[in-house]
Amino acid sequence: MDNSTPLTYSFTVHGDDFSSAGEASVQVKKILRSIGFDADTIRRVSIAMYEAEINMVIHAGGGVADLYVYPDRIVIVLTDKGPGIADIGLAMSEGYSTAPDNIRSLGFGAGMGLPNIKRYSDNLDIDSKLGEGTKLTITVIPQR
Amino acid sequence: MKISEIATLLDAKVLCCEESISHEVHSACGSDMMSDVLAYVKNQAVLLTGLVNPQVIRTAMMMDMRCIVFVRDKNPSDEMIELAKEADIVLLSSPKRMFDACGILYSGGLCPNEV
Ligand SMILES: Nc1ncnc2c1ncn2[C@@H]1O[C@H](COP(=O)(O)OP(=O)(O)O)[C@@H](O)[C@H]1O
Ligand SMILES: [Mg+2]
Secondary structure (H helix, E strand, O other), X not given: OOOOOOXXXXXXXXXXXXXXXXXXXXXXXXXXXXXXXXXXXXXXXXXXXXXXXXXXXXXXXXXXXXXXXXXOOEEEEEXXXXXXXXXXXXXXXXXXXXXXXXXXXXXXXXXXXXXXXXHHOOEEEEEEEOOOEEEEEEEEOOOO | OEHHHHHHHOOOEEEEOHHHOOOEOOEEEEOXXXXXXXXXXXOOOEEEEOOOOHHHHHHHHHOOOOEEEEOOOOOOOXXXXXXXXXXXXXXXXXXXXXXXXXHHHHHHOOEOOOO
């Protein structure tokens, strides 16, 4: 495996079903485990991706999640065609949420998702256009 | 403490992965907010919750937890039980309320943090 050709995997995240949200993250966790990454790295990737996947379902009607495994880093790109994020700085602040109450009663929508993704990853890039969609690029660097 | 001791202390039914109840766990957390669990929990092996949906199981999977206790006799769906089996997570259902269940496990020796 060299740096120019990562192992790649692609997942469809269905937007119509909250109860299946997170299936792609479960798959990614299995893949990373079979490759042999350490538990802490796998956990950081899993949590960050899971929060992002939940966001895609509750805020953007689903999308696509791509996993790229390089020898020295794991990159997850989540692309949706949802409403976009008007103020990324505001969205990044702990506790800010536009999620409806029914989502809160399901255990999410506390406004902790994006801050969590930032906390567990080594780099988070958010590219969003109102009315067009959002692309999150999450990078995790395994520690040795 | 073994998971089987948690089940005894909480008068809980074992709903799946009975073969793993002799597993030792040291710490637990109680929450209905999965985002909070994902944000603040570190290495806790047991989750106590009153929330019942598949995201509870997936949250525990992401956190590498070993056991979920559903308080107030809440019962997970078959779909949730299948998910838990996949990840070898023991599901317990206890008649206790959240506050009581946490108190019992705390005084029984479970820590809020992994040692
Ligand atoms: N993929 C997305 N598309 C559109 N808006 C989003 C997306 N992800 C996050 N947001 C916006 O950013 C806010 C904060 O996200 P987050 O921190 O995950 O909190 P929560 O999901 O609990 O609301 C959301 O409430 C929503 O307004
Ligand atoms: Mg969120």
